[in-house]
Amino acid sequence: MDLKLYNTLTRTKEAFVPLDWQGDLPEAERRVRMYVCGPTVYDFAHIGNARPVIVFDVLFRLLRHLYGDDRVKYVRNITDVDDKINARAAERDITIRDLTETTYANFREDVKALGCLPPTVEPRATEHIAEMKLLIERLVAGGHAYVAEGHVLFGVPSMADYGRLSRRPLDEMIAGAGITQPGRPGWHIECSAMSWKHLGETFDIHGGGIDLLFPHHENEVAQTRCAFDAPFMAQVWMHNGFLQVEGEKMSKSLGNFVTIRELLADWPGEVLRLNMLRTHYRQPVDWTVKGMEESWRTLDDWYAIAGDIETQVISGAVLEALTDDLNTPQAIAALHGLRSLAQGGDALAREELAGSLRLMGLLQESAAAWKARKSAGVDTATVESLISARNAARKAKNFAESDRIRDELATMGVVLKDSKDGTTWEVAR
RNA sequence: GGCCACGUGGCGGAGUGGUGACGCAACGGUCUGCAAAACCGUGUACCCCGGUUCAAUUCCGGGCGUGGCCUCCA
Known part of the structure; x- marks a missing residue:
């Protein structure tokens, strides 16, 4: 199965061949190497932050499936040094370390609830200061950076194709270069340092939000390439699109700023x-309550039909969609098709549905546990006894009474489903 | 202002130079004491204007709209 990925560098979809598979490295030593820009830990992550985390988790799972679980090295950094962190810590009168530790712990919980596997390595910027210094020294020694007014600055003209990734003209960069504000050299040297340490001078995939394309990623490329005299930093650059909330840009001033934590209070992580x-x-995504409701219903359906199937079988159609630049909507359409076949009694389709959902990080709990999420807060014994009473009334053809009980249950949010095999119920949202 | 995305049926959302992906909603039917659920069925969509073509939603040009980056922001 060939994997195709859209590369921001070339603006085309390309067949993916990891670097280690291009040379004559012994089979056992080959690794797929991926780096994704992680959070700056100063506050709860918002739903926009969740997008790259989820998207690249799907890619991580897919790569593990294609190349083997132990063959993929996924590095997602933690930026725990930053002006915002300093400001926030001062504001709360706590130490920087306390703030970043707490925020990081929260982030890990959030991400776990979203069904994301832990990356192979989660390096912290503060633990890579030595590498950053080394990189800067190399850049200065190589004439790619210079010292001015007490700062080390990157010499933009030093890289002939600076701006290639974001497609910005070099002249504009040179004109814009210069000391504009005091402080540390804020050229995102941390990602160059951490990717170097954990993945090497060059690697396969670099991911992140489209908003990081410039200047963050452009700077990373320039530093890494100039420091190591390398023709490229990552083979493939992947960028996820932006997220809006209910049709509007998410911002604190509009009051529609949504944290993952807040959403998890009302919605299962798998729904998100x-x-x-x-x-x-x-694509740009519009995050809406309506969408989450629809997603929940879909998962209810999948859980009901395949929640308890244990299998490793994966649908060819789903795999084909995912290997085509992570076409998850197409994969979901294939899942609907499998669901329909499974409903009709196709046992293989049912297995493929369960296996494929798990490949995508869904269907991670039992059908019973899933269902229980909705009935939390409802007294099961009371519901069951009311249902018995209703069925007795129905048997006696006392339909006024049976309908009354049904209405009573409805006010509790309980919806009944009668079938030949008896009456089942669930809590409507 | 510069650069870059996006604009598909009531809604969400893939995709394609030529047979109406898929989901939700809606409507009709089967079932049901009646409903609900389930199942079956029903849809002549591709922002506007030009161009290329036998044929454009799909390619090209222009316009309009929305959003992003250019400055901390995923």
Whole structure:
């Protein structure tokens, strides 16, 4: 199965061949190497932050499936040094370390609830200061950076094709270069340092939000390439699209700033995950309550039909969609098709549905546990006894009474489903 | 202002130079004491204007709209 990925560098979809598979490295030593820009830990992550985390988790899972679980090295950094962190810590009168530790712990919990696997390595910027210094020294020694007014600055003209990734003209960069504000050299040297340490001078995939394309990623490329005299930093650059909330840009001033933590109070993590994956990762996504409701219903259906199937079988159609630049909407359409076949009694389709959902990081709990999420807060014994009473009334053809009981249950949010096999119920949202 | 995305049926959302992806909603039917659920069925969509073509939603040019980056922001 060939994997195709859209490369921002070339603006085309390309067949993916990891670097280690291009040379004559012994089979056992080959690794797929991926770096994704992680959070700056100063506050709860918002739903926009969740997009790259979920998207690249799907890619991580797919790569593991294609190359083997132990063959993929996924590095997602933690930026725990930053002006915002300093300001926030001062504001709360706590130490920087306390703030970053707490925020990081929260982030890990959020991400776990979203069904994301831990990356192979989660390096912290503060633990890579030595590498940053080394990089800067190399850049200065190589004439790619210079010292001015007490700062080390990158010499933009030093890289002939600076701006290639973001397609910005070099002249504009040179004109814009210069000392504009005091402080540390803020050229995102941390990502160059951490990717170097954990993945090497060059690697396969670099991911992140489209908003990081410039200047963040452009700077990373320039530093890494100039420091190591390398023709490229990552083979493939992947960028996920932006997220809006209910049709508007998410911002604190509009009051529509949504944290992952807040959403998790009302919605299962898998609902958020599926909702994110319903849109292709490069498209802009509009985050809505309606969408989450629809996602929840879809998952209810999948859980009911395949929740308890244990299998490793994966649908060819789903795999084909995912290997075509992570076309998750197409994959979901294939899942609907499998669901329909499974409903008709196709046992293989049912297995493929369960296996494929798990490949995408969904269907991670039992059908019973999933269902229980909605009935939390409802007294099961009371509901069951009311249902018995209703069925007795129905048997006695006392339909006024049976309908009354049904209405009573409805006010509790309980919806009944009668079938030949008896009456089942669920809590409507 | 410069650069870059996006604009598909009531809604969400893939995709394609030529047979109406898929989901939700809606409507009709089967089932049901009646409903609900389930199942079956029903849809002549591709922002506007030009161009290329036998044929454009799909390619090209222009316009309009929305959003992003250019400055901390995913």
